[in-house]
Amino acid sequence: MKKEDRLPGVLMSYNMSKAVVLLSGGLDSTTTLAQAIADNNEVVALSFRYGQKHDKELTSASNISKFYNIKHVIVDMNLSMFRSALTDTSINVPEDRNKSDIGSDIPVTYVPARNMIMLSVAVGLSESVNADKIYIGANVVDYSGYPDCRPEFLDSFEKMINVGTKAGVEGRPIKIVCPILNCSKADIVRLGKKLGAPLHLTWSCYNGKDKACGKCDSCKLRLKGFKESGFKDEIEYE
């Protein structure tokens, strides 16, 4: 093998940086993970068991991590005392809201401070494994009205990281990367497909039945996205 043939590979491994990717197991975070890998990062996926009513997403996150053969950290965190339809069994997940309602208010599926908590844990993990980037599938286009998906929040969080961590204080800032921030759901499907992301392994439905319900906000946004993208959604619906 000629020296110059080997160089790109050698350079690549030297240039590889490390990233923690928040992986819920849904469409957005899986496409975000695919982008983090395409960006030439050594990746650690991070998921949470935070008192969700079902663990379909976590199973998806595990399968997706196996697909990519990457390290997958699951943090257990009992947040079931938080008031939210996703964790409190006394609140039902809304069904069949009008499309025009989705994104117009902060819905009951909002888990207080969820992204803030997950990003904070991602910061701690980044410091522990010397990662300098955190990838998150936050999105402002087809989002469900969550305040902690907005760029104002993410910018403010990034500033906060770098005054509150050993890494930041020592001049090794941790960046928050949001590759799908301004993508429509259709754009996300197209990007995922282009990057070869295993979208068939993802789970978006708020309900934890065998098949996706097709009726909750999350299913509706997903179905609309696939339809507009021109790709077939390969998961099964009721």
Added chain:
Amino acid sequence: MKKEDRLPGVLMSYNMSKAVVLLSGGLDSTTTLAQAIADNNEVVALSFRYGQKHDKELTSASNISKFYNIKHVIVDMNLSMFRSALTDTSINVPEDRNKSDIGSDIPVTYVPARNMIMLSVAVGLSESVNADKIYIGANVVDYSGYPDCRPEFLDSFEKMINVGTKAGVEGRPIKIVCPILNCSKADIVRLGKKLGAPLHLTWSCYNGKDKACGKCDSCKLRLKGFKESGFKDEIEYE
């Protein structure tokens, strides 16, 4: 009973606001809790089981909450994958460092992003119980060199809360209150004593033996504080 005799009590209950207090079970957080109660807040104490090597602090936090008869929430969170002497059994807690060394660097007992994570959970709990204040016993005077105890971090965190939460977006900002930020350890002991805080129930030692070791950074700072305050430390040392 005359009307004016009852008024203060009535006014007090109407004026009471709600606060979440981060309670580790140590001297600083217990004095902070005493201040939150003295400030006329209805208080929910919040503690974490995050993979510490021992749970002496948590036992203290429970006993202190019982002393005050307040609600005490313990969040379980497995952060043992984080690199830190307090969670990683392969790293020893340093003993007998010179007093001049304490506070001069970021020690191995630093748990990556710990205050960030705990404050984020406190934000979620505050939103869930409609609290508008989070009390934290952060301190910059005799601190152990943790970047996430500094006012720059706490200011930045407060700004971030109010762009990233439903409460903030809806105009109900959550404040971070640090009553002992600029106190020396001796000041903290004096304040705790003045407020009637149960300092005899607190635990500061990094080690989890029957009695406090008296040798770790935390014990040394505590012993120095009590000595300078003129009060007797009623816990037992080896």
